[in-house]
Amino acid sequence: MDKARSAMGAIGRVGKRLYAFILVLVLLYVFYLTVAYLVMMVFYPSPVPARLLEWPGHLDASSLRKADVPGVTGPAARAPFAHYHQVGQWMQFDPINGCTISGCHEPLPHTRSANVRAFANLHATFLTCQMCHEPVKARPVKAGWVSTQTGLATDAPGLVQLMRLLETEREPIARNPAAYHEQILSLLAQIVTVSKDPLLQYLQIEITTTVPGSPVWRDVLARLTDELPLHARGEYGAKIAHFEAPDDYLRVSQHLRETGRTFLAAAPEAPERKRVQDQIHSQMQLSLDRCTACHGDSPPLVDFTALGYSPKRAAFLTSMPTARQVQSIREGRQFYLPSITEERR
Amino acid sequence: MDSSLDGLSWRRPDATLGTNMHRMSQDTQEMKTISRQRLAPHYRLTAAWFVRHVLAAAVVVLAVACPAAAEDPEGCLTCHRYQGLARLDPRENQVHLYYVDPSYYDRALGPHARLRCTQCHERSEVEVIPHKAVNPVNCTRACHVIGAEGMEIQFSHSGIEGMLQGSVHDAKALQTSNELLGKPLREGQSSCLLCHDEPRFHRGTETWAQQAAPIRRCNVCHTEALPVNTAYFYWHVFARSRPARGNIDTVRVCAVCHHNQAILQQTKMSDAVSSYLFSFHGKAMLLGSEETASCLNCHVGEMQNVHVMKSAQDPNSPTSPMQVADTCRSPACHPLAGAEMSQAAVHLELARGFGIEWLVAVVFIGMIVFTFGPSLMLSALEMLHIGIGREDPHTHERAKVAAELLEHRRGRRLLERFNLHQRLQHWTLVVAFATLVVTGFPLKFADRDWAAWTIWHIGGVDVARHVHRVAGVMLILGFVYHMGYVGSLIIRKKRREGTGPIQTIFRMPLAVSPSDMKEMLHLILYLVGLRKTRPLQGRFSMPEKFEYFGVFWGTLLLGLTGMLMWHSDWTTRYMSGRVLTLAYLIHGFEAFLALLHVGVVHMVSVIFSPAVAPVSPAMFNGLSGPEELAEAHPAWVEEAKRKFDAGQGGEANHG
Known part of the structure; x- marks a missing residue:
């Protein structure tokens, strides 16, 4: 007992001394900070906080690898100068994608075909590269959603699920709102986490604070039904990938990341480089044949209903006439916007 | 896009709860009607024309009908609503964005929400896909705004161009700025974009929940029978009744050029942003104050247009010597102040040498370094002694005496310090x-x-x-x-x-005497290892006396300068505005000095020091602990012991 007490006493004394030494260091550091601050204040101009200077003169490639771009997204955002239109939420970034994380490709990788590169890039924010660049063995391809956080297979995003629910279960919801209230809220919470849209956040609060089935609740639900499609543009927190096992995308991405890094580490003219490049690209089709593969062909490359889309949305995506036009642009034909809703002088 | 379209509606039958989105739908329908009426009937019916237009018609009909399409009559947002509609130019390492936030139009977030894309973008260039954009948008071209009654109102910003020509921000200045900024604007792009992006109604700090209530109230009357896009007009009127931008946004815009080193060197201007941030206005702005003055409050006179901003040398400028006093004393700012208010430094640049202000700052820095420095060193040495385990050989014995005295009521009265x-x-x-x-x-x-x-x-x-x-x-x-x-x-x-x-x-007891100086020297020698014993300090040690006088002096100084600033109107009626600047500097430096002494030196000695851990009880019961008494106040312990043995003491402690 005495030994234990004396041991505790010794530990206490050592602790006290150690603490005293730490205090000495803290005091000296405070003195250094004080002098540095005072000298800076009087002999140098006042620092201007970064939030006043984060103005986007140009957006460079690094901005594509960020979830947010300071100055462009966020509360006091400003549009990139030459772009003029405010951006609001930045495009979805995929930190798992081996093709881009390796450094071989940019997150918006399509640069060659001037006519359709932006259309192709649009898809890169919500499709994995393999969806278009892996040879198709059977139609429809086995596809699902993978989380952009974990790279693992996941359920359809809250946005897709809720759009489907509100479309297909309209009558049951109208009859028995209480039974769906929690499910709607849960899906909406998922959407808000990804989207951060203030109006969606407001609708979430409104639904949370209203009685299911009340006139206000129904009104909010109607507004939500109108609002959700506006966010079906890559604000998912997930991407469409084709896979057999839940971790296929993660595994392939890790492999591509490592192989890509080996490629970049080799000298430009080294045979190793060519070998690695061939090894990766030989398994891929470098360019997709047609936009209509997904948007127009029957059967389409992807079964949108199986991905969780509502029948209406799936039908729209399958028969998407815009895609047919983009296809015709790819084939070198110009396309004029119609004038039926326009005055033409 | 109303979800009630196909029969079963979520919405209650009462249509008065229509939302801004639905109001926008009405506007869109109105625009479509107008457009249809104006269709020119002179198309040549060629086969190519027929095929192209039938196909194209299908695109737009479906695009408009699709639930995902935004509320734009030309269907541009069908594609442009995707953030990923962009490309990277690898040669320039520049991202070209083609994204347009659809919520701007759907939620009527700004005045341009009423414009169609082709009001700004050349129709002949964007009606073809791929777009053949050659001419950048010209902000001075006339546009046609669709009013509430469905009538077109022609509008143009062309007058602004003339205003700018006579101002400090004329075309040449803006062009030079663009070049010095690294050409963020492409060749031919309107230089308006250096200051302006997509205009949004400045909603202040209102949340969507707060915004919705008044709009819903409008919608009680503005039903289908009296259709108005209530959300748009509410925000239009509300936003126009206050500055278009918040203070931070305004300063951000100005900082683009007025904090850019290349521009400052070329124009030989001083860094207006940095100097503004040193002032009270700048600091309040950074902390979110919308009431404090930002750039435009001073540099744009009342009833003036921001685009006619003049140099301070121009007599028409609100910052010219002729007008600056009135600018400060405008009804919105300091209407009751004296004319001398204008002498207070709004742009404070100590680094450039600012006369007496700079001198005051340097004096205070000296005071801080040469008072806080030694105090902190003493504290650090005290901690170092604890760390290495060195102590006065008599401390233990004195601590025992103090502990014995503290056990008796009379002893406690004798040792009461406060x-x-x-x-x-x-x-x-x-x-x-x-x-x-x-x-x-x-x-x-x-x-x-x-x-x-x-x-x-x-x-x-x-x-x-x-x-x-x-x-x-x-x-x-x-x-x-x-x-x-x-x-x-x-x-x-x-x-x-x-x-x-x-x-x-x-x-x-707190008065300083010559013996205190000797004790101080003794203490320093002990702490640096040149003496074996501590000085025989009494009830208050020299460092404590020093702290007391610091508080005494500091309270006077802080109180006086604080009052001068609090009653700045009164101050500037009788004194120069520079007094306010000096008060502002002195108040800040003295407060900093006080914080260092109290927050660091004092807190270490009464709370954080292992010698008093967890906290000195002196300010709770008036008594210090026996170890603290023996170490820092040995003479006080010995005197108490002497009195105790002599049977003296026990009366209330005064002084």
């Missing part, structure tokens, strides 16, 4: 000082993130300012209490012993 009055004064000081620090230092360090966080949690700059003033008054009242207490002691001494006030003051 009586109830003194402890009350101390706690008044503690509460006032802590409040002043919490509400005042965020302003001093306004450029740090923690400052904005603190002010936000306090409830904003205005709340912080009011609380700061209340705490300041409390500090002054505490000081008055202390002076009253000292005065009562002087009177009592005079009555009892017949001693004069000066004599009494110099005999007070």
Whole structure:
């Protein structure tokens, strides 16, 4: 007992001394900070906080690898100068994608075909590269959603699920709102986490604070039904990938990341480089044949209903006439916007 | 896009709960109707024309009908609503965005929400896909705004061009700025974009929940029978009744050029942003104040247009010597101030040498370094002694004596260091000082993130300012209490012993005497290892006396300068505005000095030091612990022991 007490006493004394030494260091550091601050204040101009200077003169490639771009997204955002239109939420970034994380490709990788590169890039924010660049063995391809956080297979995003629910279960919801209230809220919470849209956040609060089935609740639900499609543009927190096992995308991405890094580490003219490049690209089709593969062909490359889309949305995506036009642009034909809703002088 | 379209509706039958989105639908329908009426019937019916237009018609009909399409009559947002509609130019390492936020149009977030894309973008260039964009948007071209009644109103910004020509921001200046900024604008793009992006209604701090209530109230009457896009018009009127931008946004816009080193060097201008941020206005702006002055409040006169901004040398400029006093005293700012208010530094540049202001700053820095420095070194040496385990050989023995005395009531009275009055004064000081620090230092360090966080949690700059003033008054009242207490002691001494006030003051326990200097030297020698024993300090050691005088002097100085700033209108009626600048500097430096002494040196000695851990009880019961007494006040212990043995003492402790 005495030994234990004396041991505790010794530990206490050592602790006290150690603490005293730490205090000495803290005091000296405070003195250094004080002098540095005072000298800076009087002999140098006042620092201007970064939030006043984060103005986007140009957006460079690094901005594509960020979830947010300071100055462009966020509360006091400003549009990139030459772009003029405010951006609001930045495009979805995929930190798992081996093709881009390796450094071989940019997150918006399509640069060659001037006519359709932006259309192709649009898809890169919500499709994995393999969806278009892996040879198709059977139609429809086995596809699902993978989380952009974990790279693992996941359920359809809250946005897709809720759009489907509100479309297909309209009558049951109208009859028995209480039974769906929690499910709607849960899906909406998922959407808000990804989207951060203030109006969606407001609708979430409104639904949370209203009685299911009340006139206000129904009104909010109607507004939500109108609002959700506006966010079906890559604000998912997930991407469409084709896979057999839940971790296929993660595994392939890790492999591509490592192989890509080996490629970049080799000298430009080294045979190793060519070998690695061939090894990766030989398994891929470098360019997709047609936009209509997904948007127009029957059967389409992807079964949108199986991905969780509502029948209406799936039908729209399958028969998407815009895609047919983009296809015709790819084939070198110009396309004029119609004038039926326009005055033409 | 109404979800009630296909039969079963979520919405209750009462249509008065229509939303802004649905109002926008009405506008869109109106626009479509107008467009249809104006269709020119002179198309040549060729086969190519037929195929192309039938196909294209299908695109738009489906695009408009699809649930995902946004509310734009030309269907541009069908594609442009995707953030990923962009490309990277690898040669220039530049991202070309083609994204347009659809919510801007759907939620009527700004005045341009009423414009169609082709009002700005050349129709012939964008009606073909791929777009053949050649001519950048010209902001001065006339556009056609669709009004509430479905009528077109022609509008143009062309007048702005003329205004700018006579201002400091003329075409040449803007072009030079673009070049020096690294050409963020492409060749031919409108230089308006250097300051302006997509205009949005400035909604202040309102949340969507707060915004919705008044719009819904409008919608009670504005139903289908009286159709108006209530959301748009509410925000239009509301936003137009106050500045188009918040203060931080305004400064951000100006900082693009006025903090850019290349531009400053070329134009030989000073860094207006940096100097503004040193001033009170700049700091309040950083903390979110919308009431404080930002760039435009001073540089654009009342009833003037921001685009006719003049140089301070121009007599028409609100910052010219002729007008600056009136600018400061505008009804919205300091209407009751004296004309001298304009002499207060709005752009404060100590780094450039600012006369007496710079001198004051340098003097204070010297004071801080040469008072806080030695105090901190003494504290550090004390900690070092604890760390290496060195102590006065008599300390242990004295601690035993002190502990024995503290066991007796009479002994405790003899060793009491602070009586109830003194402890009350101390706690008044503690509460006032802590409040002043919490509400005042965020302003001093306004450029740090923690400052904005603190002010936000306090409830904003205005709340912080009011609380700061209340705490300041409390500090002054505490000081008055202390002076009253000292005065009562002087009177009592005079009555009892017949001693004069000066004599009494110099005999007070906290008065500095020549023996204190000797003790101080002794302490330093002991702490650096040149003496084996500590000095025989009495009830108050020299460092404690020094702290007391620091608080005494600091309270006077802080109180005086604080009052001058609080009553700035009065100050500038009788004194130069530079007095305010000096008061602002002195208040900040003195507060910083006080914080260092109290927050670092004092806190270490009474709370954080292992010698008193967990906290010195002196300000709770008036008594220090035996170890603390033996180490820092050995003469006080010995005197108490002597009195105790002699049977003296036990009366209340005064002084």
